[in-house]
Amino acid sequence: MKKFVWRAQKVLEVKKIEEQRKKNELLTITESLTNAVGLLIAKKALLKDMLEQLNTKDPMKNLQQRQIFFRYSAINDEAIEQLKRKIAELEKQQKEKIAEFLKIRQYSQGLEKLREQAKIRFYDEQEKLDQKQADEDTVMKYARVKVSSQ
Numbered sequence: 001m002k003k004f005v006w007r008a009q010k011v012l013e014v015k016k017i018e019e020q021r022k023k024n025e026l027l028t029i030t031e032s033l034t035n036a037v038g039l040l041i042a043k044k045a046l047l048k049d050m051l052e053q054l055n056t057k058d059p060m061k062n063l064q065q066r067q068i069f070f071r072y073s074a075i076n077d078e079a080i081e082q083l084k085r086k087i088a089e090l091e092k093q094q095k096e097k098i099a100e101f102l103k104i105r106q107y108s109q110g111l112e113k114l115r116e117q118a119k120i121r122f123y124d125e126q127e128k129l130d131q132k133q134a135d136e137d138t139v140m141k142y143a144r145v146k147v148s149s150q
């Protein structure tokens with residue numbers, strides 16, 4: 001029996017490699033996004049803790065600490081805004097990569113279905129050819145027996 005060979009196999013392999021590459025890119029972006037969100041949460045928590053510490057003390061005694069805190073919080077607020085912009089950009093990139101990944105995956109799955117259908121057709125045709133050959137061999141064998149018996 002002949003071996004099954006699908007002409008578009010290389011295309012499928014290339015699409016699988018491309019799908020894996022897009023998946024890795026998506027994982028990288030997701031990791032960056034997770035890190036940025038974690039950093040944002042940490043900065044907000046730090047500001048909140050510092051403010052709570054200042055509020056527990058007498059306002060007149062720690063006036064200098066309050067001034068330092070407010071200067072620090074202004075700088076930190078800008079950093080938080082930058083992080084929010086970075087998170088928004090990463091989320092946008094993540095959505096784009098997800099869309100690209102899904103498009104490639106659908107294409108790959110479509111190719112795999114076509115491959116399976118072609119494989120089924122190939123084996124069905126091979127089975128028919130084998131059956132035809134077996135029928136022909138049987139007819140020839142019967143004809144030889146018939147001719148030799150006469």
